[in-house]
Amino acid sequence: MSELITADLVDLDLRGADRHEATAALAGRLAAAGRVTDTEGFLADVRAREAQMPTGIEGGIGIPHARSAHVTAPSLAFGRSEAGIDFGADDGPADLVFLIAAPEGGGSEHMTILASLARRLVHRDFTTALRDAPDAAAAAALINSALA
Numbered sequence: 001m002s003e004l005i006t007a008d009l010v011d012l013d014l015r016g017a018d019r020h021e022a023t024a025a026l027a028g029r030l031a032a033a034g035r036v037t038d039t040e041g042f043l044a045d046v047r048a049r050e051a052q053m054p055t056g057i058e059g060g061i062g063i064p065h066a067r068s069a070h071v072t073a074p075s076l077a078f079g080r081s082e083a084g085i086d087f088g089a090d091d092g093p094a095d096l097v098f099l100i101a102a103p104e105g106g107g108s109e110h111m112t113i114l115a116s117l118a119r120r121l122v123h124r125d126f127t128t129a130l131r132d133a134p135d136a137a138a139a140a141a142l143i144n145s146a147l148a
Contacts, residue, residue: 005077078130
């Protein structure tokens with residue numbers, strides 16, 4: 001599990017009526033991969049974090065994230081939504097959603113992932129490549145190489 005994200009943690013057809021449903025879909029992928037031990041417990045931690053401050057950022061991006069006792073290894077799930085999902089950004093819904101899951105004790109890892117991702121997301125070539133990725137493996141490879 002050395003990679004932060006693998007193809008099985010990517011959903012290029014992410015659907016959800018709202019941020020909670022979309023986040024739950026990505027959390028399900030983390031649980032199926034053995035990276036989250038209790039999906040509902042993890043989602044409660046994500047919702048608590050989201051309640052403090054929306055995690056949508058300009059450019060059609062949502063980055064829900066949480067440290068949680070239910071996370072076994074620092075992980076990232078990614079979803080691409082054709083319809084867009086409201087994560088509270090001023091410029092509208094997110095079509096690129098990154099769910100960051102960090103173990104409860106891994107405070108610095110969580111912030112390192114978030115900061116690295118935020119630095120890459122300001123580059124239009126990176127977000128365009130993610131929007132154009134032909135499959136889950138290509139999207140995972142893009143994200144891993146950007147965060148390496």
